[in-house]
Amino acid sequence: MNSSVLNEASIAVQIRRAAQSDLAAIMAFDERSNKDANPEYWQAMFRRYGDDQGKQLFLVCEHGPEIVGFIIGEVRDWEFGSSPCGWVFALGVRPDIRLGGVATRMYREMCDFFRRAGVNKVRAMVARQDNDFHSFFRSQGMMAGPYVQLEKDL
């Protein structure tokens, strides 16, 4: 991650549910928007996770008038034989705000949501070489779980 221009104590942020009008700002700093994710992708994400259905949550973080972060999570039931648990599967913070505690605050909000939804476990999956995300989730106390992700070229 790039160096932070703000420290945690100085950041006044507000975390709220995402609105459709936030998508353009998210795409502007989300790294995946330059590769796999496009406007259609984000519209689909918003349709699926933006509504309050009790099991999905799409949050954004505002710093003043600007969107500086987002997090998306979902409670999934009995996947791979696991009892219901929360999954954080998308997280992003604007590069110049990183290391300022924004992701930590969004993550905690998401964990509170999972607890309210009745689950007591949170999971995430990160690319092996993605040190920043891996380090972030570790810093929140997450550790390798009992499942191993496997794959094969077809």
Add this chain to the structure above:
Amino acid sequence: MKLQQSTLLGLYATLELARADGGQRSAAEIAEKFNVSLNHLAKVLRTLVRAGLLQAVRGVGGGYRFLGNAKRTTLMDVIELFEPVSIEGFENHARAHPTDVESGLAIALVEISEMMQATLRSITIRTMLKMMNPDSTTA
């Protein structure tokens, strides 16, 4: 994974000093705590100072203090100061002895090594301090 004694001492000293939160410890204090030779520890501390992770404080009451960025320094950063952690050995071995047995084994060992490296690169000193003191409220 079996770490060399110097590597372990490097990790012990780094964590012990990082938890001091800017305070300093003498080499003798650290050596006594971990029951290790002061001579051996002194060499390890010099390596950590050269790497910029520690600062040696001279004079009466001198010692060492942590100088690194605990949020950015990972276990791998410390380990690599003392020994290589690399998959090249497995890959080179497979290339040099390209039987199906050797290359098959190399694939498995490279996978294990990559997972180990990813784990070591993901755990920062700050995260370690939180693991050592889970009641800490530090973000």
